[in-house]
Amino acid sequence: MSTLAPLSKEELNSALTQLSGWSVKNGKLHRQLQFASFVEAFGFMSSVALVAEAAGHHPEWFNVYNRVTIDLTTHDAGGITTKDVELARRVNTLAK
Numbered sequence: 001m002s003t004l005a006p007l008s009k010e011e012l013n014s015a016l017t018q019l020s021g022w023s024v025k026n027g028k029l030h031r032q033l034q035f036a037s038f039v040e041a042f043g044f045m046s047s048v049a050l051v052a053e054a055a056g057h058h059p060e061w062f063n064v065y066n067r068v069t070i071d072l073t074t075h076d077a078g079g080i081t082t083k084d085v086e087l088a089r090r091v092n093t094l095a096k
């Protein structure tokens with residue numbers, strides 16, 4: 001099994017410049033989103049769930065009504081990896 005290494009500070013800062021809406025909070029990629037309704041928020045979550053399952057990489061997230069809070073980290077690596085950056089990119093595409 002291959003181990004994915006957490007990104008260095010430099011790699012992370014560089015990735016963040018391409019990830020609108022995301023920051024690092026408690027060592028995880030973090031973004032809050034707001035939708036027009038609960039159904040829109042949940043529809044977005046359903047789309048992300050399919051992408052996450054296909055990638056074998058899953059978000060930590062929290063939903064209240066029309067708001068979704070997402071945290072991304074790679075548990076197997078103990079930090080933020082390219083898998084999290086890739087999922088964040090997909091999230092941004094699906095949130096549009």
Ligand SMILES: C[C@H](O)[C@H](O)[C@H]1CNC2=NC(N)=NC(=O)C2=N1
Nearest residue numbers: 056057058059073074075076077
């Ligand atoms: C076997 C399976 O692919 C692993 O347990 C995956 C599942 N989803 C995962 N998701 C996240 N965020 N981090 C992981 O390390 C991880 N590992």
